[in-house]
Amino acid sequence: xxxxxxxxxxxxxxxxxxxxxxxxxxxxxxxxxxxxxxxxxxxxxxxxxxxxxxxxxxxxxxxxxxxxxxxxxxxxxxxxxxxxxxxxxxxxxxxxxxxxxxxxxxxxxxxxxxxxxxxxxxxxxxxxxxxxxxxxxxxxxxxxxxxxxxxxxxxxxxxxxxxxxxxxxxxxxxxxxxxxxxxxxxxxxxxxxxxxxxxxxxxxxxxxxxxxxxxxxxxxxxxxxxxxxxxxxxxxxxxxxxxxxxxxxxxxxxxxxxxxxxxxxx
Amino acid sequence: xxxxxxxxxxxxxxxxxxxxxxxxxxxxxxxxxxxxxxxxxxxxxxxxxxxxxxxxxxxxxxxxxxxxxxxxxxxxxxxxxxxxxxxxxxxxxxxxxxxxxxxxxxxxxxxxxxxxxxxxxxxxxxxxx
Numbered sequence: 001x002x003x004x005x006x007x008x009x010x011x012x013x014x015x016x017x018x019x020x021x022x023x024x025x026x027x028x029x030x031x032x033x034x035x036x037x038x039x040x041x042x043x044x045x046x047x048x049x050x051x052x053x054x055x056x057x058x059x060x061x062x063x064x065x066x067x068x069x070x071x072x073x074x075x076x077x078x079x080x081x082x083x084x085x086x087x088x089x090x091x092x093x094x095x096x097x098x099x100x101x102x103x104x105x106x107x108x109x110x111x112x113x114x115x116x117x118x119x120x121x122x123x124x125x126x127x128x129x130x131x132x133x134x135x136x137x138x139x140x141x142x143x144x145x146x147x148x149x150x151x152x153x154x155x156x157x158x159x160x161x162x163x164x165x166x167x168x169x170x171x172x173x174x175x176x177x178x179x180x181x182x183x184x185x186x187x188x189x190x191x192x193x194x195x196x197x198x199x200x201x202x203x204x205x206x207x208x209x210x211x212x213x214x215x216x217x218x219x220x221x222x223x224x225x226x227x228x229x230x231x232x233x234x235x236x237x238x239x240x241x242x243x244x245x246x247x248x249x250x251x252x253x254x255x256x257x258x259x260x261x262x263x264x265x266x
Numbered sequence: 267x268x269x270x271x272x273x274x275x276x277x278x279x280x281x282x283x284x285x286x287x288x289x290x291x292x293x294x295x296x297x298x299x300x301x302x303x304x305x306x307x308x309x310x311x312x313x314x315x316x317x318x319x320x321x322x323x324x325x326x327x328x329x330x331x332x333x334x335x336x337x338x339x340x341x342x343x344x345x346x347x348x349x350x351x352x353x354x355x356x357x358x359x360x361x362x363x364x365x366x367x368x369x370x371x372x373x374x375x376x377x378x379x380x381x382x383x384x385x386x387x388x389x390x391x392x393x394x395x
Contacts, residue, residue, distance in 0.1 A: 039346050039348070040346065041315070041343065041344060041345050041346050042343075042344050043330070043331075043334040043338075043340045043341075043342065043343050043344070043353065044340055044342050044344065045339065045340050045341065045342065046341050046342050046352075049339075049341075144337070146337075146338075146339055148338075148339060149339065151339075153336065153337075155336045155337060156386060157332060157336070190388070192356065192388050193356065193357055194388075195356065195386040195387045195388060196386050196388065197386055198382070198385040198386050209339060213339060213341050
């Protein structure tokens with residue numbers, strides 16, 4: 001059978017038309033199915049969640065006298081977050097701890113200051129900087145600044161343990177799990193509501209994001225009896241702003257430009 | 267081509283050896299594991315999603331959950347029926363399915379998948395009180 005050029009072109013034309021109508025019909029069908037099917041699942045924030053543009057903390061150093069004032073706060077945090085206590089100092093994991101004044105504020109060259117301030121330890125933790133250098137250093141976005149509340153978070157699922165963030169953090173706020181932390185958590189004190197970490201990830205304070213989500217203040221703030229104050233830095237009416245306005249406050253290594261969100265009344 | 271016979275014999279032996287595991291295990295497929303539901307799970311009747319969806323796609327649900335909770339601070343999941351759940355492996359899933367060994371592990375072992383969820387997430391919040 002001989003086919004003319006005209007016949008073949010006709011065949012091509014009809015085939016092209018047939019192929020192009022398929023997807024269009026499918027799209028119509030899908031749209032109709034969508035209207036008929038059950039609603040799509042979705043996620044949302046809890047109703048009781050506390051909200052802020054940038055969470056911040058004010059530490060009133062006048063209210064801390066000795067080690068006994070610090071331990072309940074540190075214990076409260078480390079207990080609910082399953083922070084292990086490792087015997088070897090260089091493998092230590094810490095979310096909140098104490099440091100002497102000249103270590104916490106090495107760039108504030110104040111001489112002849114109040115002896116009490118100079119010799120009482122200071123409570124230090126992750127500063128949840130507004131311009132966090134650890135976030136810029138992280139190659140996997142495992143650590144990130146939550147744009148909704150300013151908390152510098154760790155996504156342990158993504159952390160590859162490269163420790164760039166630890167090198168980048170000027171406050172030493174990050175700890176690396178050199179070994180499996182589970183055996184170093186007291187089983188009697190294990191908080192089963194909160195995960196532990198695994199070997200090879202970096203961890204740090206999370207400003208109790210899991211407690212804020214259900215309307216509770218951070219554990220250390222709750223345990224401090226008013227020595228620590230927590231609130232929104234960008235709400236002019238908040239307690240932290242009032243304290244910053246009415247007291248002389250300093251921040252750690254301010255000159256580095258990381259804009260820490262933990263303020264110290266001195 | 268004097269050794270044609272030997273070549274064919276060699277190929278035959280090779281095929282037999284390679285397919286030996288299939289002959290050996292013919293008709294003896296391991297039965298699918300039987301999952302045990304706890305009393306609490308039975309009582310609840312319906313999981314977060316339908317049973318078929320959960321059996322096939324629970325990993326997708328968990329992946330969505332961890333992303334929403336950790337990265338977006340959204341902790342409530344609303345399922346197609348409009349019911350709300352706190353998105354937490356340890357506190358929501360394992361609250362009902364508190365028998366990880368008979369529920370999670372059996373299937374995972376059968377399918378030879380080794381999820382590392384439990385390296386961090388505590389496997390059973392109600393094991394000891």
